[in-house]
Amino acid sequence: MDQQLCPRFEKAMGLLSTRWVGLILFELLKGAKRFSEMEADLPISGRLLSDRLKLLEKEGIVERNIYSEFPVRIEYSLSPKGKNLEPVIQEIQKWADQYVSADELEQH
Template sequence: MDGLALCPRFEKAVTILTKRWTSLIIFQLLSGSQRFSQMQEALPVSGRLLSERLKELEHEGIVIRTVIPETPVRIEYSLSDKGLALAPVIQEIQTWSSEWITKEEVE
């Protein structure tokens, strides 16, 4: 495998995952479909920023936005297959951080 061909893809992946709140949104959606209000309640992020990140993740094919035609209309967000494929990556980061990052370092 040509290392030069991989580099732009790796850089793109890191750029997506390191954008502020993106990894935490993906982590939140690993537990299943959620409404916007559920995610906003679970994450300390403004509604505007959460909406922006969800749109970006939808554009990247990582998140699926489903409109449920009820009254009132219900919108749910879930991970696509592409998003679900990030589960091992997110879980490994969680394992690594549990082992190597102390509580004092995050306070």
């Protein structure tokens, strides 16, 4: 039997499994954040965070909002497409809470 992965599923899994993407989405589920806030909250370099945010923005998952204040304020938030990932992320969290042990975390 010739089975092929659904290309849409494969693309979605590739995107969500990109290193740090899950944690960035998890952070943005809490609400809009400035770059500096995310940089402080996540164990990731500024350059890599910028790259991941650009990727997510290109995919239409994250929105970059510029506020014309002085100084200019830029915040990142989930788009409607990104917000629709919330139940997926919550289910992954539930699964991890149930099946990923502290011992497994120390092995990485």
